[in-house]
Amino acid sequence: MKHVIAFVLLLAVSASAHADFDGRVVKVADGDTVTVLHNREQVRVRLGSIDAPEKRQAFGTRSQQHLSALVFGRTVRVVEDGKDRYGRTIGVLHVQGVNVNREMVRAGMAWAYTDYLNDRLMPVLEIQARVSGTGLWADPHPVAPWQFRRNEAAARRAKKAQN
Template identity: 35%
Template sequence: MRLKYIVYYLILMFSNCTPALAQSTARVVRVKDGDTYVFRSGARVFTVRLTKVDAPEMKQAFGFTAYQCVNQLLTGKAVEYDSVGKDLYGRVLVSVKLDGKRLDSLLIRNGWAWHYIAYDTETMLDNLMNEAIMTHSGLWACGVNHVCPPWLYRSYNERNRAKYCKGCTNYLLTQK
């Protein structure tokens, strides 16, 4: 009898400690940039932001190219997502799966975004970014010395952007 109570107590305790992830589905209506999209779920239309990546800004080197690649990949597609809250701009923070594959992994592996290490410490994403750097994929076409992370780009004024965020002038960068 006592064992039943202990087992019941443990089940109750662990069920409260592990929150259930509410996975939802939506269709990608629009890609705003490499890491920000507009979703439609039923009648609801809302803007989302990926949580573990940071893609180049549209005016930043490789930003438009990253946008084009992600736009081609996602627009009109049905995706699964888990929301984890909202950011300062009212966007829903999400992790996304496309055809059962994690979108953050895909973006990092193709060199379309950085692993956002300020907000995530997942080793697998670090390894994928290092792989993209070693193979000169996407924004890494000219190596690590010719890229400016978006979090620095956003913090710089125009003068420092021109000085430190020149980007890659390699012809291959515009072709990938």
């Protein structure tokens, strides 16, 4: 009987660890991170399966603006998929039935993040955006955010080595 009770408690804890919730978007940090007000608590949410350009990168501001137009000040449904290494909730945002994560990729405002992919439709949406030259794919040489971050880190290391 103790094992059954322990199992039920474990299920309850794991279910609450990935609980979906509704809230109002009060901040859009960039093209893949928002702050959602839920039960008077601000929850930072990293949109799963996508990687948007960094703010300092080409299309970074446009990506942030596009996400803001979709969700800022609106009530969203967050389908939680865990936490990232920075403690942010990873999730899929839905607003009025629209999957916002997919919309960002479809609009050419983010890449399908293949290293952390939980949505198999993302690469298809990215290819469609690429072929049509939508959003960041209008740039003849777009740089993926993960490559941009690596390049910046290498430049910082090189600069530090010179000093």
